[in-house]
Amino acid sequence: MPIMKKIYKAHILFTKEKDHFEVLENGYVAVGADGRVIAVSARLESLECKDAEVIDFGNKLLIPAMNDMHVHAPQVHNQGVAMDLELLPWLENYTFPEESKYADVHYAERMYRRFLHTQWLFGTMRSVVFGTIHTESTRLLMKLYQEAGMGALVGKVAMNRNCPDALCEDVEAAVRGNEELIAEFNRPDALVRPIITPRFVPSCTPELLKACGELANKYQLPVQSHLSENVSEIEWVAQLEKESTSYGDAYNRYGLFGQTPTIMAHCVWTHGSELELMKRNGVMVAHCPTSNFNLSSGIAPVRSFLDEGLRVGLGSDISGGHDLNMFRMLVYAIQVSKMHYQLDHGKAFLTLPEVFWIATKSAGSFFGKVGSFEPGYDFDALVIDDDILHPEEYSLLHRLERYIYLGDDRQIVHRFCRGQEVPEPASMEDSGKRIS
Amino acid sequence: MPIMKKIYKAHILFTKEKDHFEVLENGYVAVGADGRVIAVSARLESLECKDAEVIDFGNKLLIPAMNDMHVHAPQVHNQGVAMDLELLPWLENYTFPEESKYADVHYAERMYRRFLHTQWLFGTMRSVVFGTIHTESTRLLMKLYQEAGMGALVGKVAMNRNCPDALCEDVEAAVRGNEELIAEFNRPDALVRPIITPRFVPSCTPELLKACGELANKYQLPVQSHLSENVSEIEWVAQLEKESTSYGDAYNRYGLFGQTPTIMAHCVWTHGSELELMKRNGVMVAHCPTSNFNLSSGIAPVRSFLDEGLRVGLGSDISGGHDLNMFRMLVYAIQVSKMHYQLDHGKAFLTLPEVFWIATKSAGSFFGKVGSFEPGYDFDALVIDDDILHPEEYSLLHRLERYIYLGDDRQIVHRFCRGQEVPEPASMEDSGKRIS
Numbered sequence: 003m004p005i006m007k008k009i010y011k012a013h014i015l016f017t018k019e020k021d022h023f024e025v026l027e028n029g030y031v032a033v034g035a036d037g038r039v040i041a042v043s044a045r046l047e048s049l050e051c052k053d054a055e056v057i058d059f060g061n062k063l064l065i066p067a068m069n070d071m072h073v074h075a076p077q078v079h080n081q082g083v084a085m086d087l088e089l090l091p092w093l094e095n096y097t098f099p100e101e102s103k104y105a106d107v108h109y110a111e112r113m114y115r116r117f118l119h120t121q122w123l124f125g126t127m128r129s130v131v132f133g134t135i136h137t138e139s140t141r142l143l144m145k146l147y148q149e150a151g152m153g154a155l156v157g158k159v160a161m162n163r164n165c166p167d168a169l170c171e172d173v174e175a176a177v178r179g180n181e182e183l184i185a186e187f188n189r190p191d192a193l194v195r196p197i198i199t200p201r202f203v204p205s206c207t208p209e210l211l212k213a214c215g216e217l218a219n220k221y222q223l224p225v226q227s228h229l230s231e232n233v234s235e236i237e238w239v240a241q242l243e244k245e246s247t248s249y250g251d252a253y254n255r256y257g258l259f260g261q262t263p264t265i266m267a268h269c270v271w272t273h274g275s276e277l278e279l280m281k282r283n284g285v286m287v288a289h290c291p292t293s294n295f296n297l298s299s300g301i302a303p304v305r306s307f308l309d310e311g312l313r314v315g316l317g318s319d320i321s322g323g324h325d326l327n328m329f330r331m332l333v334y335a336i337q338v339s340k341m342h343y344q345l346d347h348g349k350a351f352l353t354l355p356e357v358f359w360i361a362t363k364s365a366g367s368f369f370g371k372v373g374s375f376e377p378g379y380d381f382d383a384l385v386i387d388d389d390i391l392h393p394e395e396y397s398l399l400h401r402l403e404r405y406i407y408l409g410d411d412r413q414i415v416h417r418f419c420r421g422q423e424v425p426e427p428a429s430m431e432d433s434g435k436r437i438s
Numbered sequence: 439m440p441i442m443k444k445i446y447k448a449h450i451l452f453t454k455e456k457d458h459f460e461v462l463e464n465g466y467v468a469v470g471a472d473g474r475v476i477a478v479s480a481r482l483e484s485l486e487c488k489d490a491e492v493i494d495f496g497n498k499l500l501i502p503a504m505n506d507m508h509v510h511a512p513q514v515h516n517q518g519v520a521m522d523l524e525l526l527p528w529l530e531n532y533t534f535p536e537e538s539k540y541a542d543v544h545y546a547e548r549m550y551r552r553f554l555h556t557q558w559l560f561g562t563m564r565s566v567v568f569g570t571i572h573t574e575s576t577r578l579l580m581k582l583y584q585e586a587g588m589g590a591l592v593g594k595v596a597m598n599r600n601c602p603d604a605l606c607e608d609v610e611a612a613v614r615g616n617e618e619l620i621a622e623f624n625r626p627d628a629l630v631r632p633i634i635t636p637r638f639v640p641s642c643t644p645e646l647l648k649a650c651g652e653l654a655n656k657y658q659l660p661v662q663s664h665l666s667e668n669v670s671e672i673e674w675v676a677q678l679e680k681e682s683t684s685y686g687d688a689y690n691r692y693g694l695f696g697q698t699p700t701i702m703a704h705c706v707w708t709h710g711s712e713l714e715l716m717k718r719n720g721v722m723v724a725h726c727p728t729s730n731f732n733l734s735s736g737i738a739p740v741r742s743f744l745d746e747g748l749r750v751g752l753g754s755d756i757s758g759g760h761d762l763n764m765f766r767m768l769v770y771a772i773q774v775s776k777m778h779y780q781l782d783h784g785k786a787f788l789t790l791p792e793v794f795w796i797a798t799k800s801a802g803s804f805f806g807k808v809g810s811f812e813p814g815y816d817f818d819a820l821v822i823d824d825d826i827l828h829p830e831e832y833s834l835l836h837r838l839e840r841y842i843y844l845g846d847d848r849q850i851v852h853r854f855c856r857g858q859e860v861p862e863p864a865s866m867e868d869s870g871k872r873i874s
Binding site: 079081082083084085086116295296297298299300301324325333336337340341343344351352353354392395396400403404406407408410 | 515517518519520521522552731732733734735736737760761769772773776777779780787788789790828831832836839840842843844846
């Protein structure tokens with residue numbers, strides 16, 4: 003029997019299955035010295051660990067922490083800026099110029115600390131992150147995650163065509179930079195690891211895509227990129243990669259589509275053979291609902307993904323998305339599915355347990371056993387003090403729903419990642435509580 | 439020359455015209471003893487009032503306060519609850535049972551204070567409000583608004599068919615109750631006044647609609663109701679009101695469609711002769727974007743409304759909407775317009791100045807001269823301390839945009855309604871800061 007470490011008592015809610023919540027009123031979760039859940043139960047006695055320390059969170063809620071499955075850390079400065087621009091002027095005037103600044107590690111540090119602090123505020127304990135092409139700044143971001151005790155798969159971005167000169171890196175340099183980071187960070191079971199990150203097909207030559215696939219295979223590293231976000235992007239890819247049968251197949255031909263664990267952002271227009279390939283290869287969708295609304299590129303058919311058995315998680319996608327609060331992403335995911343339902347009444351919209359399951363257990367599976375309180379899962383958890391939301395007047399399920407719809411960072415009073423409480427990360431700025 | 443009272447110095451932003459912001463860096467606004475703006479200027483000298491007290495808000499932003507043009511105050515308890523239900527079970531199990539509780543004035547006081555406090559937190563200084571059928575509870579709500587110093591048009595709801603017995607009131611009682619409130623509150627230029635409020639055509643018999651129209655005409659009172667939110671509702675109205683050429687015409691035939699100032703919530707499916715009638719009669723649309731997303735009933739074509747010259751404001755519509763923060767309604771309004779743009783690229787999505795203008799000057803016109811800082815306008819204003827959002831790194835326009843997208847109640851440090859600073863309203867509950 004593993005050494006008992008801590009027992010937490012609270013109202014415990016999580017989604018073992020996708021269609022309903024497990025609700026343990028005044029329940030207990032026992033967490034081992036390795037940070038993994040040993041057992042969860044409504045009764046202390048049934049945990050069989052009389053010697054463990056019991057920490058009582060009283061009337062608070064204890065839920066799995068949030069996972070942000072698609073986010074551009076270097077876009078933190080553009081969050082909530084110029085949101086009413088069209089995509090192209092926005093990329094040209096905001097996205098690319100901002101990323102170029104990350105050649106300066108000092109600037110990167112200031113912004114990346116800001117970014118991490120905001121993720122911490124909102125209880126996001128695991129992320130799948132795009133950095134920039136800059137190896138030093140990406141190393142720094144990984145160090146900051148390590149320092150903070152938060153989990154992340156961090157990508158040095160690969161791009162060498164259709165982008166400003168300052169953001170082009172040749173294949174050899176891209177491989178070298180990646181291998182440096184891999185040598186430093188690729189430890190089994192580490193909370194912070196590299197992820198191979200071609201930006202998207204149009205910004206990578208076949209040589210670069212090939213090199214990315216080889217890196218993923220050689221070091222058995224996960225892969226992230228963008229897929230089928232909007233129609234003109236798909237047409238562009240079809241022109242660039244004439245031998246591919248779909249956008250997804252273009253990645254697949256370079257070993258970047260499930261040969262190692264792969265997550266693709268958006269997939270708004272994924273269907274047919276592309277969807278079949280994702281299913282067969284176990285590729286996860288990072289659904290970014292605010293992006294669907296802000297960029298007007300389409301509405302992801304998430305109900306169909308679930309029906310097909312595709313793996314799905316949620317991403318904030320800042321700064322296409324504007325919000326790093328993943329709880330609000332749950333709200334938006336339901337709303338996006340309602341927009342889809344409006345177009346096709348054959349596909350029911352998502353329910354709260356479904357989006358919660360997507361955001362926690364389903365997303366978390368990309369990191370291992372994360373996102374649930376079942377035995378063996380990493381204890382990634384948040385303690386919510388919803389006293390301000392009149393908890394005495396509501397059921398536990400409605401308390402959670404109201405927190406998701408109405409709450410913010412003020413109600414998150416403890417954050418755990420793999421069993422360790424995560425304290426507020428240090429900032430380079432004087433003010434304690436920065437939003438972004 | 440009117441007596442100078444106060445001069446406020448800050449970075450001033452407002453929308454005199456719908457397509458751009460007036461931006462006065464370190465500007466000044468002079469407010470008279472009557473609470474109205476005397477002048478606004480980038481230079482103190484040009485205000486010609488050397489004797490007035492100058493209050494310097496330093497680096498903060500000064501903007502018009504928010505107006506919530508459609509909100510069900512008695513639904514505050516249902517805010518953020520059961521948001522993934524279909525409309526009918528939700529009405530039956532949540533909306534109607536909740537409203538029935540307002541027969542109890544003590545319950546009403548507890549909830550209405552909670553509601554007002556939340557509006558205050560988010561800087562909503564004027565509202566167009568649905569109460570319930572209960573005269574005493576509606577009187578109480580009006581008293582609470584008076585006490586708080588916040589402006590509101592408050593409706594005792596009229597309904598006598600297709601609703602639970604507890605929420606039916608016969609025509610005579612409805613008229614009597616309304617006349618009591620009218621006698622007590624209908625003062626010219628009062629901040630809090632009654633508004634005639636048939637719930638919607640299906641819940642009012644022709645006799646009740648006729649009585650409502652007569653009340654509006656006799657006392658020259660404004661009118662609010664719901665219009666063309668979803669397709670089956672429109673079909674229902676067509677069956678009930680066979681002589682009407684449209685849903686809007688049904689109201690019109692009873693003198694409830696612009697004969698006195700009228701505002702109609704939703705108008706998702708308004709077009710053709712209904713739209714023409716609204717335009718001709720100056721009926722305002724209360725556009726409720728979160729409702730559009732949460733209820734899946736359709737996407738209001740706001741760009742078309744603007745093109746046609748229709749009057750438009752924004753409403754939170756809780757608890758169909760889930761958020762009383764009107765700034766988030768601006769974000770949602772842009773997103774709704776982007777959904778519409780996706781279906782019809784002929785209609786450009788809304789820009790930030792446009793939604794800001796809709797939410798302030800356009801909406802405010804329903805209350806008189808409200809929502810701008812032009813001379814003669816009521817000084818309804820918010821002071822925003824966005825220090826947490828790194829103001830030093832952004833232009834004033836981007837600072838405002840970031841506040842709208844990322845901020846919350848914590849950054850609103852002063853609230854003014856018609857020239858008076860509005861202090862935090864008293865609560866029946868012990869905790870100071872309640873979200874809802």
